[in-house]
Amino acid sequence: MPLFKRNPFGHILFLKKMIIRIFGLISHGRYRKFNNLQIEGSDILRSLPDRNVLFISNHQTYFADVAAMFHVFNAALSGRDDSIKNVGYIWNPKLNIYFVAAGETMKSGLLPKIFAYAGSVSIDRTWRSAGKNVNRQVKNSDISNIGKAIKDGWVITFPQGTTTPFKPIRRGTAHIIKTYKPIVVPIVIDGFRRSFDKKGLNIKKRNVLQSMVIKEPLDIDYENDEVADIVTKIEYAIEQHPSFLKVLSVKELEKLTKEEEELNNKRKFWNS
Template structure:
């Protein structure tokens, strides 16, 4: 029955739509009232094909980053320009947006399990588990699931695999790019770490200027660029290459961020 149509992962689209609607309404104020999300480059979203698009971004919280992207992507597709005003865009959301997340994160409670239904591609991390460093083989089923999601729509990934800034890009992201040859869209976010707790569920601070910059597609030679070449290109594109820290020590950079945020405060 059309009413119970499912996506390639077996999720009933009607249920997925309602979960996105409900959480979209609940979360909207986090980017409009309590804090101010400034968006740049959302016109790029409207020109993308319906499938085989990979978004690569730096990472600051477990859930708030993805939720903001769901808002921005859907608002842009409904004609908003660098804005998520008038939440009517969430009533008919794009249902083939997926995001890559650690399976242990998405199984850590009832709320994450509900979030997972909105589009999580849960993977087993090869380098860390339960807060400890590990070294294990990539599960081929994880790779094939990412390919399945790209074939069906858009995929969001945080290639550093952690919310800690300036960590190395994981090689798996470059392998995915060379294997499936998606259009790669870089996104740079800021302010989420200051405004939310690590999970991105609780508001830690109000009046923070959050930003999301959507950049043009990367120019990748899928056949000739090496894994290292692609990793370097991603590092620069999402502004996580070590050279971004060479001018200013990280302690000074963090202090500068706080001072800049105070100057930009809009909340009285």
């Protein structure tokens, strides 16, 4: 690889590789030592093409979710089955992995700016800004940048646009799917909200059972499925449809931080 080769966003790939290596080494213990990340679906990742893939996931922290996915993706591509044991996989990471993030989040300090260089496709949220509700038009450049990233590689997005569970799916994700026709792979995560602070930078609690399930790609008719149909498919795929509240009540969701041990016991199937 030429030393100063750049990706479509002008980022120097050698520099991006070094950032992923350094922060991969630093963050690895968060999922292997302080907490235990259980993974399902590594074989699905290895069956995907090198580009034109969109990952959709529920969201629990600003940064820890994405960092875990970088670990899981690269470990799987290095031949590890549902494991991130032995961080050597991070030495030669996949460099065309991107994640969609709010521009204001990625500009909120030096560390987020460094993270952004590792693969952020920054967008201006149309519904929220500086902690307040807003209502503004979608920037065409944001949509085209997401499309550029999809054409170049794998893109991670959180279609609810918030770390609050069971919030509505943003229709913009469905429009992007219909426009760029990527392979859409759902991911369901859990445990990150209990083990990290909201930003996902500080460890809040140790020995939490974290989980990441990679599911089979969605069956989407890009030409005939309506936006509303795709939104519903996403809701079910990432387990954020209101019907899932029958399993976990709203009252329980509001008390998640006080019920960590009970929730961990409910997930003992991971150890079976």
